[in-house]
């Protein structure tokens with residue numbers, strides 16, 4: 339082994355000791371609240387990726403999309419018939435095009451009623467509330483009953499909430515928060531949204 343190889347080996351040994359130490363300290367087994375925020379692309383697709391991961395282990399998942407796009411998404415077409423997935427798209431569908439605030443608010447509250455029920459059901463291992471954060475931003479939902487329901491959910495239940503902005507109160511009770519930065523996006527290079535990538 340030359341000097342550089344010896345140094346590399348020593349560096350890796352120290353790194354492993356640090357990581358092993360952290361692993362030894364993480365002894366709790368419980369569900370986590372994950373928030374995926376930020377302006378970059380990859381929040382919803384990460385949530386769906388995690389759902390695929392959970393389903394691979396035979397877990398049960400509930401998913402609510404709080405914002406309905408104009409098109410049927412690939413994730414909807416793929417997951418809707420999965421026996422272990424309950425997939426809900428918010429009624430009427432809050433879209434960027436609707437101008438009827440009271441209708442949107444009613445739809446958000448109906449979606450929250452389903453979400454609240456899921457948060458009381460230990461049969462769900464993973465819940466995904468996609469784009470839920472906008473409901474707080476636009477005042478369609480109050481954050482405090484959501485925080486209360488998240489706090490008292492079944493101990494093993496994992497929850498993922500996505501959306502560009504996140505309410506401070508959700509961030510305070512979250513276990514994992516990822517902020518996805520927008521460093522570049524094909525849209526600004528003039529590339530059209532495409533199936534399989536955007537929806």
Ligand code: ATP
Nearest residue numbers: 377378379380381382383384520523525535536537
């Ligand atoms: P994805 O569903 O692809 O993981 P996302 O959930 O992180 O994206 P959203 O804010 O929900 O992002 O926006 C959804 C759509 O907007 C996607 O089609 C995505 O490609 C597009 N998009 C995301 N980020 C940007 C951006 N910075 N500029 C333009 N379009 C974006």
Ligand code: MG
Nearest residue numbers: 381382469500
């Ligand atoms: Mg999204």
